[in-house]
Amino acid sequence: MSKNDDSMDKIREKKKRFLAREERIIEKALQLLIRDGIDKVTVSAIAKEAGVGKGTVYKHFLTKTEILVRIVLDYERSITNNLRIGIEKTEAGDPGAAARSYFHARLTNPALDRLVQQLESRLEGDREVADQMEELHGLRRSNIDALNSMIVKLIDKGVLEDVPPEYHYLSCWALAQGAVEAYFNVSYGADVEDKEGFLRFVANIGITMGNKGQLLDNIPSQCLINVTESLETSES
Amino acid sequence: MSKNDDSMDKIREKKKRFLAREERIIEKALQLLIRDGIDKVTVSAIAKEAGVGKGTVYKHFLTKTEILVRIVLDYERSITNNLRIGIEKTEAGDPGAAARSYFHARLTNPALDRLVQQLESRLEGDREVADQMEELHGLRRSNIDALNSMIVKLIDKGVLEDVPPEYHYLSCWALAQGAVEAYFNVSYGADVEDKEGFLRFVANIGITMGNKGQLLDNIPSQCLINVTESLETSES
Amino acid sequence: MSKNDDSMDKIREKKKRFLAREERIIEKALQLLIRDGIDKVTVSAIAKEAGVGKGTVYKHFLTKTEILVRIVLDYERSITNNLRIGIEKTEAGDPGAAARSYFHARLTNPALDRLVQQLESRLEGDREVADQMEELHGLRRSNIDALNSMIVKLIDKGVLEDVPPEYHYLSCWALAQGAVEAYFNVSYGADVEDKEGFLRFVANIGITMGNKGQLLDNIPSQCLINVTESLETSES
Amino acid sequence: MSKNDDSMDKIREKKKRFLAREERIIEKALQLLIRDGIDKVTVSAIAKEAGVGKGTVYKHFLTKTEILVRIVLDYERSITNNLRIGIEKTEAGDPGAAARSYFHARLTNPALDRLVQQLESRLEGDREVADQMEELHGLRRSNIDALNSMIVKLIDKGVLEDVPPEYHYLSCWALAQGAVEAYFNVSYGADVEDKEGFLRFVANIGITMGNKGQLLDNIPSQCLINVTESLETSES
DNA sequence: TATGAATGAGGCTTCATTCAT
DNA sequence: AATGAATGAAGCCTCATTCAT
Numbered sequence A, B, C, D: 001m002s003k004n005d006d007s008m009d010k011i012r013e014k015k016k017r018f019l020a021r022e023e024r025i026i027e028k029a030l031q032l033l034i035r036d037g038i039d040k041v042t043v044s045a046i047a048k049e050a051g052v053g054k055g056t057v058y059k060h061f062l063t064k065t066e067i068l069v070r071i072v073l074d075y076e077r078s079i080t081n082n083l084r085i086g087i088e089k090t091e092a093g094d095p096g097a098a099a100r101s102y103f104h105a106r107l108t109n110p111a112l113d114r115l116v117q118q119l120e121s122r123l124e125g126d127r128e129v130a131d132q133m134e135e136l137h138g139l140r141r142s143n144i145d146a147l148n149s150m151i152v153k154l155i156d157k158g159v160l161e162d163v164p165p166e167y168h169y170l171s172c173w174a175l176a177q178g179a180v181e182a183y184f185n186v187s188y189g190a191d192v193e194d195k196e197g198f199l200r201f202v203a204n205i206g207i208t209m210g211n212k213g214q215l216l217d218n219i220p221s222q223c224l225i226n227v228t229e230s231l232e233t234s235e236s
Numbered sequence E: 001t002a003t004g005a006a007t008g009a010g011g012c013t014t015c016a017t018t019c020a021t
Numbered sequence F: 001a002a003t004g005a006a007t008g009a010a011g012c013c014t015c016a017t018t019c020a021t
Helices: A002-036 A043-050 A054-060 A064-091 A097-108 A110-123 A127-156 A165-184 A195-208 B002-036 B043-050 B054-060 B064-091 B097-108 B110-123 B127-156 B165-184 B195-208 C002-036 C043-050 C054-060 C064-091 C097-108 C110-123 C127-156 C165-184 C195-208 D002-036 D043-050 D054-060 D064-091 D097-108 D110-123 D127-156 D165-184 D195-208
Strands: none
Touching: A002 A043, A002 A054, A002 A064, A002 A110, A043 A054, A064 A097, A064 A110, A064 A127, A097 A110, A097 A165, A097 A195, A110 A127, A110 A165, A110 B110, A127 A165, A165 A195, A165 B165, A165 B195, A195 B165, B002 B043, B002 B054, B002 B064, B002 B110, B043 B054, B064 B097, B064 B110, B064 B127, B097 B110, B097 B165, B097 B195, B110 B127, B110 B165, B127 B165, B165 B195, C002 C043, C002 C054, C002 C064, C002 C110, C043 C054, C064 C097, C064 C110, C064 C127, C097 C110, C097 C165, C097 C195, C110 C127, C110 C165, C110 D110, C127 C165, C165 C195, C165 D165, C165 D195, C195 D165, D002 D043, D002 D054, D002 D064, D002 D110, D043 D054, D064 D097, D064 D110, D064 D127, D097 D110, D097 D165, D097 D195, D110 D127, D110 D165, D127 D165, D165 D195
């Protein structure tokens, strides 16, 4: 029996070390991707940085792309967790809580957020990792469900404007996305002295945009001419 | 004299055809880039699609990267033109005109806008095309100057909130940027039935956000807790 | 008749201009080859330098290689002319005249001489210009005949050592060849202050080497151990 | 402990095989370069000939050019070793030993010597390998120092003519260089039946040229007219 | 006749992935 | 189990040559 316990312990410890190493690989990959840009990072570099052989990396991940997907998924899970807490708070009576949690989560580490944005746009459409990307979409879908139900209630309460619910969360997503880009944009970056101030400003917009009474009351009506009047859907 | 005229004509026609071909290469490159993704497009493919030899492509562009920069610059110039017109209208008394023009320009062809976003983030930091990217930054800087002067006036008039002027145009930039991403995001795209409706909604937010009286008056104060409280600047 | 004369004149003039242009192409090619190195010179560059179109170059020369062969042949002919005059003088009683003429011809424009050396070693074995290279060899063969007959006489007179006659002219060729290389060698070039002095020194060696009484009388015999004792012919 | 020994052994053996492979690549590259000419040899061909993949070649050498430089450097080192031994013997009282060693080294494998000549002239001025070429020049400089000191002594002893010391070693270098060229020259090669005899003849000239009493005493004075009278330095 | 835009074969190099040790 | 040397597909780019105008 002690023998069994022993070997069980050993196996357990082994697994632990295995997972720790996996974490280390991800972590170092992240570091390199942010530092050098996606195009410049090779599997060799990741392995070296993580202090393991290239072969070992392939024991943990079937392909290089899987490392990237994993980063995207890990990040999305973390965002999701934060969002869920926010949604709960909103449901509990604090209407701005969800947006606040969400923006906070996304703007806390803009470099990482931006990296994940870029990774997602590269991975989308890669047949090789369609399954994992489907997991990402699954996460999003469940968020969407929660958000929709939350938003419908807020609309009913008259807090939010009565537009299709997805308009609300997509605007938030879009603003967060863009703010991160702006944060790093070379053209603009230089002249924003107080970057945190800017993110705070954006977050506040995000939290309030779509709130009832915002759009239509305080501005000259001619501003609301349909800006996408001649909008063409560019099909590909 | 007729001889001179003749040869002049011929030269002119040649140049015209040359430029037409260049346009064709760009156009086909654009098509492929949007259709297949930046990583998948090779110079060979562009050449084949444009119906020319690989060598011909290199007669028009020094490197593959130059094709990409060219696309970015062309697009930025077009955006700039639209923005300028909008700024003039704003100066002439229509406060929302600039934002409206800007959003209209950026959301008219979202696929192209998104491609250019992705291109810019890849080209940034490429020594090889530093000069042309500098041109991009130059364009942006001159826009920024015009915007700043416009925004300062609007702040003085009490139309816009009194925050650093760059907050205003960066928010617009960010929202446009993000809206385009949202437009194509696989997770979300599916459930936006009325995509144009969404873009219109976003544009209207963009046009009004930062308007005085929007942020602070109509919402419960607890919403304005600093969302970036623990924001860390992620150094790269 | 005047008509005929006219057209004859025109044709003649045309030919003259054609030949003048050919000369110009060669001349500019030479310039570029010496200035930039053989690898760096393109047909385009030659055409531009000569002020004609690429197509025109191909009216004069079937291939790029033919330009190179032509340069080699032109040079060899010039060397041959000088050598012939020298040989005649030697036959007329001045034993060193041939060597003197030869060295003078080859060391007058070392840069050109070196270029031609390099060209020859690249063209040798190129099937495409086998014919023209054969012309080069023909020139050389006729020189060799003249030299052999001259050298045999000098050996008979006791002026030159009695070794196979080719040893004598090949030594001269080799020394000239190597002196030119030395002239341009980066490692050595720096420390030869008086480059002309060096060429003069070499030329004088060339003129006297192989002269009877030079080799065996004045040096300790142990110096003459066969240096190529273990010489292996490296066949390819 | 045995474990440590084991892994040490394995690592050592691995390194040995790695170096052996590198040697193989060089060797096969050499073979191809000599057989087909520098222009015709591709990295692919080298890899195939060496029985390895193209990628493997790039594990050993950063670029194709580095292979070439390596060949040049290896050869120069071997020549230097031989020369050093010769210089020591000369210092020990055998005046011709240095020249003998040198000629022997250079004429032992003329095909290789010629290849290296050609490689050097192509590599010179290639920024990419400036460092390694500097190593070549360093080797040469140290040889030059040793030679100069040796030659000065021989001049003082009255063995060599009193001209700038570099004239002596440069003449040797030049003669060796040229002899190798002559050896392979298609025009001349054919009619030298006893190629080794020729190299021996040249070597003997090399060993004695510049010896005092050689140049001026035994030849009619009119031979010594300045052969480079009208010599122009051709600037590049 | 002169031109130079167009062509595409072919070279160099990178790097994800495999597999023998 | 971990390693990293080996692999080769695939991409970018050059330039000699052609040919329509």
